[in-house]
Amino acid sequence: xxxxxxxxxxxxARSTAAMAAGGEVKDIHSKESTKTLLKSExxxxxxxxxxxxxxxxxxxxxxxxxxxxxxYGFMLxxxxxxxxxxxxxxxxxxxxxxxxxxxxxxxxLATALxxxxxxxxxxxxxxxxxxxxxxxxxxxxxxxxxxxFREGPALHILAxxxxxxxxxxxxxxxxxxxxxxxxxxxHEQLLRLVRVGGVLAYDNTLWGGSVALPxxxxxxxxxxxxxxxxxxxxxxxxxxxxxxxxxxxxxxxxTLCRRVV
Numbered sequence: 001x002x003x004x005x006x007x008x009x010x011x012x013a014r015s016t017a018a019m020a021a022g023g024e025v026k027d028i029h030s031k032e033s034t035k036t037l038l039k040s041e042x043x044x045x046x047x048x049x050x051x052x053x054x055x056x057x058x059x060x061x062x063x064x065x066x067x068x069x070x071x072y073g074f075m076l077x078x079x080x081x082x083x084x085x086x087x088x089x090x091x092x093x094x095x096x097x098x099x100x101x102x103x104x105x106x107x108x109l110a111t112a113l114x115x116x117x118x119x120x121x122x123x124x125x126x127x128x129x130x131x132x133x134x135x136x137x138x139x140x141x142x143x144x145x146x147x148x149f150r151e152g153p154a155l156h157i158l159a160x161x162x163x164x165x166x167x168x169x170x171x172x173x174x175x176x177x178x179x180x181x182x183x184x185x186x187h188e189q190l191l192r193l194v195r196v197g198g199v200l201a202y203d204n205t206l207w208g209g210s211v212a213l214p215x216x217x218x219x220x221x222x223x224x225x226x227x228x229x230x231x232x233x234x235x236x237x238x239x240x241x242x243x244x245x246x247x248x249x250x251x252x253x254x255t256l257c258r259r260v261v
Contacts (some may be wrong), residue, residue, distance in 0.1 A: 101154070102131050
């Protein structure tokens with residue numbers, strides 16, 4: 001479907017379902033794409049305007065609008081996904097969380113607003129540059145004291161956390177939106193850091209629907225590599241007896257894993 005949707009404060013965007021048009025192969029995600037797996041753009045617009053935007057926190061909206069102007073603004077978690085994670089965190093009563101892949105801090109802010117005032121978020125990213133765009137908004141929201149930003153490769157930082165035995169099982173929730181080829185490695189580390197009964201959430205696990213396309217589907221080389229990594233991770237989680245898992249077609253696909261052992 002090639003219909004467009006005018007997001008609040010945003011600009012018309014094409015459906016990610018249209019990965020190739022007129023024989024031209026396009027990136028699954030770009031500044032012009034809408035990060036939803038719904039076939040109907042009108043339905044997505046209805047959901048946003050009915051249930052999401054009217055309840056969107058003013059600071060989350062400000063950060064979303066700032067990020068939309070960035071060249072890589074499409075990397076921001078969409079507001080319907082942030083709304084889902086916020087509700088989940090509140091239902092869980094989560095206090096200590098980890099985020100792998102921060103970008104401008106949209107999901108960090110959503111988490112900080114959802115957890116207790118004495119809660120904390122260990123927010124990990126290889127670069128502080130993008131996070132610094134959102135930091136002023138997080139400070140304005142009055143929740144910057146909950147955010148422990150750590151710059152560097154996530155595998156190393158998670159290993160440093162695990163070097164302290166006191167961190168094992170000390171976290172309630174983890175959200176991963178980073179390099180897909182390392183999802184399996186992050187999973188092993190986070191299963192030790194998140195407590196039994198805690199939740200690990202992985203973003204982009206349906207990658208624009210490409211995981212279900214045939215192998216000869218027209219994809220860019222980059223999307224083909226990510227598709228392979230995501231499919232391998234999905235198969236790994238599906239067979240992992242240490243977690244209860246559910247995959248939801250929200251945004252670009254989100255997989256929730258409850259640690260059971």
